[in-house]
Amino acid sequence: MVEFSEPVTVDPATDGRLTVNMIMLRSRGEQLDTISKINLWGLSVTDISIIRNMRNLRIVSMSTNKLYGLEPFGHCLFLQELYLRSNLIADIHEVAHLKHLTRLQKIWLEDNPCANISKLETGTKIVESSGLSTGTILDTIVEDNSPASVISYRFSVVRNLIHLTHLDHKGRLCNLLDGGNFTVFLYMLW
Numbered sequence: 513m514v515e516f517s518e519p520v521t522v523d524p525a526t527d528g529r530l531t532v533n534m535i536m537l538r539s540r541g542e543q544l545d546t547i548s549k550i551n552l553w554g555l556s557v558t559d560i561s562i563i564r565n566m567r568n569l570r571i572v573s574m575s576t577n578k579l580y581g582l583e584p585f586g587h588c589l590f591l592q593e594l595y596l597r598s599n600l601i602a603d604i605h606e607v608a609h610l611k612h613l614t615r616l617q618k619i620w621l622e623d624n625p626c627a628n629i630s631k632l633e634t635g636t637k638i639v640e641s642s643g644l645s646t647g648t649i650l651d652t653i654v655e656d657n658s659p660a661s662v663i664s665y666r667f668s669v670v671r672n673l674i675h676l677t678h679l680d681h682k683g684r685l686c687n688l689l690d691g692g693n694f695t696v697f698l699y700m701l702w
Contacts, residue, residue: 528558528578535562550591552577560584560689575620582606591616598623604665607672614675624682628667649698 532544533682534555541547544565554576563569563584571593572585579599586589586609594616602625610616621627 514667516687530555530557530560530562531560535566542612563588570615581609584607589615590660593618595620595626598622600624601626602670607669607678611672613673616673616675618678619669619673619676620680621669625682632634 530552534552534557535541535544535547538549538552545568546567547566549571550569551573553573553595557574557577558579559578559585560574563572564587568586568590569588570590572588573595575595575597576660577596577599579596579601581603582596582601583606585594589612591610591613592615594610595618596629597620601621604626606626607621610619637675642691666679666682669677
């Protein structure tokens, strides 16, 4: 007979700081450095600096919080999946904090400001995409929520996180570096 424990409820962060107590209640772990999975969804958290001490995290769900940055996750070298939908991450350059996380395969940043409005670097060659012909060289800066802006966001993330297989809820990504020029194949763009 399978028994389920009572659901654990954690009060939202009153000062915005993620605490050891909140983590322990949600993970049922005993020590921060032994926790590999954590679901901290919807706690109104803004300060996640304690995540730096959780180096063995593999799967993190922190959707629907109030996060502005990604730097603490850069210390979680075993991170494989990171779910951060519906936060307040506005600067797409925050993704650079995750560059050296070679095990990171899935990231979900949808419904963050950085996913809605971003700028695509000029000179980026589109290899395969929906709505743009193969070989198109972009020579304008995209500053709206158009399909090209979505491509811009996806290119920025994939360019920084070359080991990704999934971005947001979209399908599989394949990417490669070709002679120093970043080339990307995007499948199921929208």
